[in-house]
Amino acid sequence: MRIAEPTIERIVQYHRLLKEFLESGRTVVSSKEIGDALSFKASQVRKDLSYFGEIGKRGVGYHVDRLYNHIDQILALPKECRIALAGVGRLGEALLRHKAFRDAKYSFRALFDIDPGKIGKSFRGIPCFDLADAPKIMKRERIEVLVLTVPAETAQKAVDMATAAGTVKGILNFSPATLVLPAGVLLCSVDISLELEKLLFYLKYRENQL
């Protein structure tokens, strides 16, 4: 059965919340309590959790420990995930140190840029290569995930170079470009300008409605 994107977004949030509950020594939790903590409806929580089997106890709730481990299984990576980052600018460097990647399972193996001032240097101990060498390096390092923090103009070229070797399975894209990908490569985009413009549109729009 297919799992919808909004569902998996919520699953990730349940995972976080349950980790907190687990650390605070809590043993049981109801769908209502989870929903209240994350601003979802209790029925939504129950439906999401039921996609992966019957895990709660009727009349009782969910056993925190059991539910956490269950979701952990769903989200856990089978093995180490080898990552490369293209575009060693401010945002790229911020991501190298970001909490999201601070897990033993994730490892940055290579950086790419087109700036001669950066090529050959290391950042946080990770070597920066010329983007032109990406096909060779991606293959050698068996990189599966590419983090894209290049300007929009360079984004497609970076994708083409990085996916040429065929090792890349997914891209986390921070550029505002529309990308053409080889078949079978998954894309997840974070478009900061778009989020800002969306927020400002709604602020303006709401004022006009009043």
Added chain:
Amino acid sequence: MRIAEPTIERIVQYHRLLKEFLESGRTVVSSKEIGDALSFKASQVRKDLSYFGEIGKRGVGYHVDRLYNHIDQILALPKECRIALAGVGRLGEALLRHKAFRDAKYSFRALFDIDPGKIGKSFRGIPCFDLADAPKIMKRERIEVLVLTVPAETAQKAVDMATAAGTVKGILNFSPATLVLPAGVLLCSVDISLELEKLLFYLKYRENQL
């Protein structure tokens, strides 16, 4: 009439694309051409554009100049937007210089942090204050939008401090925390860890399906 969030996300993308077309000297464009460029269906593009009035010409397409200006009106800010940023870490600094904010309409007026090593200093010419002084500064500077780049643990406190004066209308949140907001404050969240976990879940999930 209410405009759905997916629609406004696409509108922002039409705006970008039309700017490119305008600069390249193109004069007319069809819904199919817009759709192909951004990976949307032509019917989707037409429906989106029709929400804001009849703007195309039947049998012809959309006049690039006219359509661009039309969307520009929809998205344009009525006036300067005064922004503050809480959490002057790597990500915060990256955002201060990010292209998304590089527009005469946006102006960062204040930064906030709890690190004594940062308080009193300036970053990119913008003064950093103690988060405890946020109520006073937010009011004085009449800040309408808050960009949140603090760790999850500090996020709620930063929101409480920054919204206390009642000037803040919207928050662009980069922390993975669930926030409680005063009534009437809009929230737009960018959760980097969540996006990464989502991508990796789908990679794993897809492999298991094969």
Added chain:
DNA sequence: TTATGTGAACCATTTCACAGCC
């Protein structure tokens, strides 16, 4: 009695299909 699990109802969004205008 309490809280889950789930089919059915509901609501939102996308896509279709074609009438209407250039």
Added chain:
DNA sequence: GGCTGTGAAATGGTTCACATAA
């Protein structure tokens, strides 16, 4: 003839309501 604008149909996602189990 070609392409937009738009009701209607289809799809996708959320919420309800209640049977079920502890």
